[in-house]
Amino acid sequence: MLGVEPRSFIVISAAFGMLWAFIFFVLHSSFPREIRGLARWGWACTMMAAGAVLFATYGALPVFLSSFVPNLLVAAGVAAMQGSVRAFGGLPRRDGPLALLLGFTALAMFPATFLDDDYRSRLIIMSSVLTLLFGACAVAIYRFQQKGFAERFTGGVFAATACIMLARCLIAISQSPSLTRPQIDATPVHQVYMATFSFSIVALSVGFLLMANRQLHRKLESLAMRDKQTGVYRRDAFLALLDREIAESRSGKRSMSVLMIDLDDFRAINEQHGQQAGDRVIDDFSAKARQSLRRNDAIGRYGGDEFLVMLPDTSAEGAQAVGQRIMDAAAEVRRDDVPAYTVSIGIARLEAEREDAGAIIEAADKALHAARKAGRSRIEFAAEPVRR
Known part of the structure; x- marks a missing residue:
């Protein structure tokens, strides 16, 4: 009681x-x-x-x-x-x-x-x-x-x-x-x-x-942590996230892929259609790219019309499949107020012994440069992973 x-x-x-x-x-x-x-x-x-x-x-x-x-x-x-x-x-x-x-x-x-x-x-x-x-x-x-x-x-x-x-x-x-x-x-x-x-x-x-x-x-x-215009990660936030994922991938001996994406001829879009149309293109691409990613993937705005995508625990084949989805979505015209555009993508793979974020971004950037040089609207892989 x-x-x-x-x-x-x-x-x-x-x-x-x-x-x-x-x-x-x-x-x-x-x-x-x-x-x-x-x-x-x-x-x-x-x-x-x-x-x-x-x-x-x-x-x-x-x-x-x-x-x-x-x-x-x-x-x-x-x-x-x-x-x-x-x-x-x-x-x-x-x-x-x-x-x-x-x-x-x-x-x-x-x-x-x-x-x-x-x-x-x-x-x-x-x-x-x-x-x-x-x-x-x-x-x-x-x-x-x-x-x-x-x-x-x-x-x-x-x-x-x-x-x-x-x-x-x-x-x-x-x-x-x-x-x-x-x-x-x-x-x-x-x-x-x-x-x-x-x-x-x-x-x-x-x-x-x-x-x-x-x-x-x-x-x-x-x-x-988010870019005000697009809603994707800001550059510094994305790089910090990439550093953490690299450390986890290295300790768990897991592969990881990074995509560097560039809007093809973006300067021409701005000159022909105006800066507001260019902003709508960036917004449109950001939304399409986010919809094309998986739950654990991340996308950040690296600068201007360049974007980085992090794909944890993803093989080369898986990275190419994600890149192709993003490229196909970007080429699909859904809005009358958004000019047609395409993207080029460079892919670099991270393995357990790979170096830091700077090394994999540099490799993805070189692959992106190769994609642009080869005719744009395409995907290219980094030639060799940079190891320690």
Whole structure:
């Protein structure tokens, strides 16, 4: 027996809920729109806080306001958390199933609240629904493509809370039907739940805040590393990335290829069509090249109309295939406001004993020069890899 006074923790839950709702509404107004789910989390905290306030009026207000509505508000709040997590992680929305679950909850709670004031049945219904909702939140976070400490922590809290809900449900099923009022529910699981529920709201909100902050950090870091016009890596950022990949390839004894790409006759395009048309050509090529690359590949703007592409763990044949895709995409005319253009590509391969980034870029540049000299709109390989 923990000796927890239920109303105290209900009031604490309401206070924490409103505080976190305010925090997440402020974050929603100040964070980039690409970081999604913040406002929905704020509404989740608001609904759970409102439910807690109404729970505290049990016995003073009609059962509709002190039991039926607050139970639905808590369930809706956790459902909103689940929607927030899915939006944050870029997962498909599941509003339909959530709405059906909340509708089922209302229908099931109605007779247990108004026809027969059966606290035990309400406890079983709500514990079952909350087990599903908290568990669904944990599963959604598990499906994130990138998971760090914040995601593991938040998912773990969701999973632990789901386990507590399940334990409450199972013990309520085994209890005597004579349990008719929440004030006399003195089971250890219920006491643990009352003691930890307010703190679980804090833990979950802290976890979601950490997730949002990490995504904000990635966004700002990406903006600092990207070329403003094209969205590809800036030269210094790309070279730093290339140095790291070379070190990893050398230690893992993996091959790697680097492509140097040049827009053919770009000066003539500027002179004939104007500088704005030339900028559109660069933008068009950057978009096409990014679409032609694989997830682990990287492209950077080396200068003007020259680009570098890094292909980790890629053989000569694989590098040529990627280069051909880029060259074919560049030659395909998709927009009326973009003049036709072609590209030339030089490829150099990195092996475990290869030198630094400067050496492989120099080799790719020589191959590019050979491609331009041979007639442009073609791919050439570096003659020999420069070794230590």
